[in-house]
Amino acid sequence: MITPTFTAPRLVVSGLSGGGGKTLLSLGLVRALTLRGFRVKPCKKGPDYIDAAWLGLASGRTPTNLDPFFLTDARLRALFRSSFGDADLAVIEGNRGLYDGRDVQGSCSTAALARALGAPVLLTLTVTKMTRTAAAVIAGLARFEPVNLAGVVLNRVASSRHAALIRQSIETYTGIPVLGEIPRLAENPIPERHMGLVSMHDETPDGPGRASLLAALDSLAGLIESHMDVDAALRLARSAPDLRDVAPFWEEEKERGGRGEEDAAFREADNIGKGPGNAPQCADATVGEADMGRTPNDAPHGRKSAESAPSGMAPLPPSEPAGTLEPSASALLHSGLPSASPVTIGFVRDAALWFYYEENFEALRRAGAELVELSLLSPEPWPGERLDGLYLGGGFPEMVPERLTDSPHLAEIREYSMRGMPIYAECGGFMVLCQELQINGKLYPMTGIFPARAEFCQRPQGLGYVEATVEAENPFHPVGALLRGHEFHYSRCVALGELEPTLRLSPGVGMSGPGHRAKGLAAEGPDKLKSRDGLLVRNTFAAYTHLFAPAVPHWAARFVAACRKNG
Numbered sequence: 001m002i003t004p005t006f007t008a009p010r011l012v013v014s015g016l017s018g019g020g021g022k023t024l025l026s027l028g029l030v031r032a033l034t035l036r037g038f039r040v041k042p043c044k045k046g047p048d049y050i051d052a053a054w055l056g057l058a059s060g061r062t063p064t065n066l067d068p069f070f071l072t073d074a075r076l077r078a079l080f081r082s083s084f085g086d087a088d089l090a091v092i093e094g095n096r097g098l099y100d101g102r103d104v105q106g107s108c109s110t111a112a113l114a115r116a117l118g119a120p121v122l123l124t125l126t127v128t129k130m131t132r133t134a135a136a137v138i139a140g141l142a143r144f145e146p147v148n149l150a151g152v153v154l155n156r157v158a159s160s161r162h163a164a165l166i167r168q169s170i171e172t173y174t175g176i177p178v179l180g181e182i183p184r185l186a187e188n189p190i191p192e193r194h195m196g197l198v199s200m201h202d203e204t205p206d207g208p209g210r211a212s213l214l215a216a217l218d219s220l221a222g223l224i225e226s227h228m229d230v231d232a233a234l235r236l237a238r239s240a241p242d243l244r245d246v247a248p249f250w251e252e253e254k255e256r257g258g259r260g261e262e263d264a265a266f267r268e269a270d271n272i273g274k275g276p277g278n279a280p281q282c283a284d285a286t287v288g289e290a291d292m293g294r295t296p297n298d299a300p301h302g303r304k305s306a307e308s309a310p311s312g313m314a315p316l317p318p319s320e321p322a323g324t325l326e327p328s329a330s331a332l333l334h335s336g337l338p339s340a341s342p343v344t345i346g347f348v349r350d351a352a353l354w355f356y357y358e359e360n361f362e363a364l365r366r367a368g369a370e371l372v373e374l375s376l377l378s379p380e381p382w383p384g385e386r387l388d389g390l391y392l393g394g395g396f397p398e399m400v401p402e403r404l405t406d407s408p409h410l411a412e413i414r415e416y417s418m419r420g421m422p423i424y425a426e427c428g429g430f431m432v433l434c435q436e437l438q439i440n441g442k443l444y445p446m447t448g449i450f451p452a453r454a455e456f457c458q459r460p461q462g463l464g465y466v467e468a469t470v471e472a473e474n475p476f477h478p479v480g481a482l483l484r485g486h487e488f489h490y491s492r493c494v495a496l497g498e499l500e501p502t503l504r505l506s507p508g509v510g511m512s513g514p515g516h517r518a519k520g521l522a523a524e525g526p527d528k529l530k531s532r533d534g535l536l537v538r539n540t541f542a543a544y545t546h547l548f549a550p551a552v553p554h555w556a557a558r559f560v561a562a563c564r565k566n567g
Contacts, residue, residue, distance in 0.1 A: 003246045006081050009089035009237040012045075012114045012121045014098040016137070021124040021155040021182065023051055026093035027190065028224035029233060031058040031217045033089070036230075041087035043080070045113050046095040047465070047486040047546065049355040049394070054190070055093060058217050061085075062358055066092065066117075068108040069465050070484055070551035073116040074247060079359075079550070080117060082249035089237045092119060099144060102465065111147045118243060120150035120236045122179065127166050128156050135169040138176055150236045153228060154181040179236075180228025189220050249550075250366060342368045343388040343563040350375040352404055353428050355394030355546065363549035363556035364391075369563070376407045376432070384412060388563035389422040392429025394546060398456045398491070401437055401444040414447045422475055422562040423540040427489050430454070430535070430542035435496055450535055450542060451497025462487040466508030466533075466545050474502045474536050475562035476555060483552050485545040493544075503534035503543060510544050511535070539566060 013029070015022040033040045042055035042063040052063040064083040066076055084090060094110030098121065101109035114121050123141065127134050134154075142149045152170055157163040163181035170178055224230065345364060347356065353376065361371055369389075374382055377400060390413065397404055404410070410432070417423055417433075425433050431454040437444045438455045446454075468483040477483060483503070493499075493511040501511065510533030534543040539562060549556055 001248065003081065003243075005242040005244055006084075006246050007242050008080070008084050008087075008240070009234075010080075010092060010117060010119045010240045011089070011233065011237040012092045012094055012110065012117070012119045013124065014094035014110045014114075014121050015124045016126065017097045017100070018095070020097075020126050021153075022093055022095075023054070024188075024190065024220065025122075025124045025153055025155070025182070025224070026051075026091060027054055027058050027217060028220040029228075029230065030055055030091050031221035032224045032230055033091075033234075034059050035218070035221055038088045039086060041084050041090040043083075043090055043092040044095075045092060045110050047488075047548070048095065051093060053354075054217075055091075057213060061087070064359075065357060065548070066113055067548065068112050068116065069102070069486075070548045075249070075550070076113065076116045077243055077246050078249040081243065081246045089234070091237075092117070094121075098123065098141060098147070098149075106145070111145055114147055118241050120148045120240055122151045122153065122233060122236060123149060124153045124155050124182075126155045127162070128158075128184070131162070131165050132169045134166045135173040138170050139174045142174060142176060149176060150239070151177050151179045151232065153179050156184040157181045158184060177232065179232045180224070182223070182227050189216050189223070250362070342370050343560055343567060344372055344383075344386050345369045345389040345391055345559070345563060346372045346374045346382065346387045347391040347393065348374050348376050348429075349393075350377045351395075352376050352397045352400050353393050353395035353432070355426070355428065356391075357548055360547070360549040360556075364559065367556040367560040369556075369560050374409075376409050377403050379408070382409060382412055384416070387416070387421070388567045389559060390416060390424070391559075392423065392425040392432060392542075394427035394429060394489075397428045397431045397437065398439055401439055401442075404432065404437075404446065405444045410445075410447045414449055417447075417449045417538060417540040420539050420566050422559060422566055423542075424476060424559060425540070425542040426546050427487070427544050430493075430544060431491055433540065433542050434493075437491075438494075449537055449540055450499065451495070452499060452535070453494040453496055454491045455494055456491045458490070460488065460490055461492045462489050462509035462544055464488075464507065466505050466510070468503040468505050468508065468510075468533060468545055470502060470534075471504050472500065472502040472536065474534070474541055475539050476541050476558050477502070477534075477552075478554060478558075481554065483545070483547065485547045485552075487544045487546065489544050500536050501532035501534055502536050502541070503532065503545065505531045505533055505545070508533065508545070 013022055013026045030040050030042055040059040040061065042052070042059045042061060044052040044055060044063055044065050046065065046067050048065065052065055056063040064079065066080060068076060071079060080090070092113070094113070096110070099106045099109050099111050101107045101112065106112065125134060125137065138149070138152060154163055154166055157166070167178040167181070170176060349356070364371060372383065372387070413423070431437055432446055433449045434446045434452045434454045435448045435450065436453050437446055438453055465484070465486050468485060470477040470479050470481045470483065473479055487508060487510065503510065508531060510531060512530045512532060533545050534541060547555060
């Protein structure tokens with residue numbers, strides 16, 4: 001059912017560039033509000049697992065990625081509404097600079113997302129060796145494109161005098177309020193690894209541990225409370241207008257509302273491979289104009305105190321218990337598959353592999369899958385006799401190579417593959433399916449399903465959005481389909497035997513990272529894997545490309561169908 005109006009206090013946090021303080025401000029603000037007892041819905045713009053996980057830890061609630069590359073404006077609003085739940089407000093962390101997008105027009109930028117959601121923007125501005133010029137920068141940002149630049153937080157101020165001069169300049173010449181001044185910090189309060197902030201699941205000997213991570217977040221919240229007007233940020237969030245005529249995101253939500261039409265994702269699938277008409281657009285939001293009407297110091301009634309506030313990421317309960325949902329009628333219609341009983345798909349979530357979108361899990365559930373969480377690093381046996389399929393996400397296998405090599409579950413995965421079980425692997429999952437993993441010249445045996453070596457490098461080998469055309473038959477994607485995804489990997493694929501890619505990327509790197517070497521590929525030589533991805537052996541598929549299931553609406557239904565067929 002379409003919602004006539006939807007009230008959701010919300011705020012987008014952005015900056016001038018990457019590394020400009022957005023994440024620290026977002027985490028500190030989310031944690032401070034959570035410790036005050038507010039239910040904060042954390043969101044992250046773009047394809048980011050690590051920052052999203054930190055936002056989830058700070059709020060104690062499941063994070064949601066909002067990405068204009070994958071969803072139209074209407075679908076972004078639908079996902080936002082669907083995921084907002086019983087929250088009091090949402091904090092949405094942007095990425096890169098406010099207007100940085102995929103092209104000269106700034107498509108898929110943080111500003112485009114803010115417009116789609118009708119959300120005010122709180123901008124963090126690094127002011128090192130700057131005074132009055134800060135006002136000119138803010139004035140230019142406010143006028144560059146239509147966006148509600150509603151507040152500024154100064155970052156890395158040198159002194160109270162420095163902060164006061166910049167505040168007065170910005171407020172005098174732009175009328176935009178300065179909500180805080182964060183001092184220059186001696187070091188990043190949040191520990192980092194090679195791909196950004198440290199993993200929630202870091203189990204290396206020098207890993208900080210969950211208690212230390214929470215302590216760092218609490219310290220960051222204290223910093224924000226001391227140097228920022230949090231009540232003013234609340235007022236900005238509550239000034240966001242109501243969203244109007246927001247459609248349901250999931251098919252069953254429409255069916256409950258009495259609407260028999262196909263889900264928008266499946267209608268979009270009809271355009272797969274038909275060119276730019278399938279690309280999400282960045283149109284302005286359809287929003288109302290009413291204020292939220294709450295006073296800044298209103299504490300949510302019946303909320304937990306700071307001492308009892310959530311301290312970890314506790315996902316919201318699903319609208320229906322996992323595994324009880326039958327495949328949606330339109331999903332089955334779209335895939336041409338008959339309705340049948342649920343299948344069981346295992347997924348690995350541990351220190352090695354944990355990059356998953358919650359929407360991917362939900363899509364599998366709604367297609368008829370029961371999900372079972374597994375670990376490669378635990379000696380606990382897997383329920384092999386119950387599993388119909390296996391899903392291996394991305395992560396940091398390079399952080400625990402010895403433990404992976406010693407895992408008895410590698411042999412199990414190989415046995416699953418040999419007997420034809422559908423296995424879908426992304427990035428880190430692909431590395432586990434290789435013959436070996438090479439780190440600093442040392443080799444670590446993996447499952448050996450693909451005759452390839454994953455070589456870990458010191459610099460990224462693939463980074464950014466990809467578009468993939470399906471060129472070969474496989475259980476998960478129809479030939480001719482155009483897939484949108486993203487890649488971010490420090491490893492590269494070295495062929496040790498014949499490899500069969502199913503995807504051609506444009507743009508995208510995939511299996512052919514810089515310095516790629518291939519052996520034993522007589523047909524096409526070293527270029528056979530250039531801009532290729534999606535290796536296939538039997539019913540085992542592995543790619544560097546990460547997918548967001550709602551943007552690839554056939555994926556979940558075909559995965560479940562392959563599990564049924566194999567069972």
